[in-house]
Amino acid sequence: MSTKSSVPTGATKGPEPEPFHARTLSASLTVKDLQTSLTWYRDVVGFTIDRKHEREGKLRAVSLKAGDVRILINQDDGAKGWDRVKGEGFSLQITTNQSIDEIAKRIKERGGRLESEPADMPWGARVFRLRDPDAFRLTISSERALPGPPPAGP
Numbered sequence: 001m002s003t004k005s006s007v008p009t010g011a012t013k014g015p016e017p018e019p020f021h022a023r024t025l026s027a028s029l030t031v032k033d034l035q036t037s038l039t040w041y042r043d044v045v046g047f048t049i050d051r052k053h054e055r056e057g058k059l060r061a062v063s064l065k066a067g068d069v070r071i072l073i074n075q076d077d078g079a080k081g082w083d084r085v086k087g088e089g090f091s092l093q094i095t096t097n098q099s100i101d102e103i104a105k106r107i108k109e110r111g112g113r114l115e116s117e118p119a120d121m122p123w124g125a126r127v128f129r130l131r132d133p134d135a136f137r138l139t140i141s142s143e144r145a146l147p148g149p150p151p152a153g154p
Contacts (some may be wrong), residue, residue: 024068024070026069026071026072027070027072027092028071028072028073029071029072029073029074029132029134029136030075030076030086031074031075031076031086031133031134032076032082032086032133032134033075033133034059034060034061034062034073034074034075036133037073037132037134038062041073041132042064043110044107044110044111044112045107045130046066046103046106046107047064047065047066047071048065049062049063049064050063050065050070051063059075060074061073061075066094067096069094085135086134086135086136087132087134087135087136087137088135090136091136091138091139092136092137093138093139093141094138094139094141095140095142096141096142097142097143099142100126100140100141100142101118101126103128103140104118104140107130113130113131114128114129114130115129115130115137116128116129120144121141124143124144125142125143125144126141126142126143127139127140127141128140128141
């Protein structure tokens, strides 16, 4: 990495540009079997269908939503090979105000398998992890009340 400045010698730097401020993040995932993934995200995890995308009369993608979270699942067309690995080294982190334990319980009751059971993290979150049919990892968390000092007594 170069340590040279892009500002010519003797020139002054202007004001720093405003930092990037994003509002939401949506993910687009290419999946091996669109119907299997749709069933998993909708029936196991609890996403709802926002929109179906067809091309030439064939379902090619589905937009899913859960609160402000949006995921687009796309049918792999095989152009890069049917055996290409999906999901490795990638994790979606979803935060909710709902009970993590209840969500995890519901997922298991609907046939989902957790990669890790709900657990309290030292930074104040309660978290569990699972993988979708293409091995994309989801981490679902909520804030938990950290123990504070005991209430002041009389």
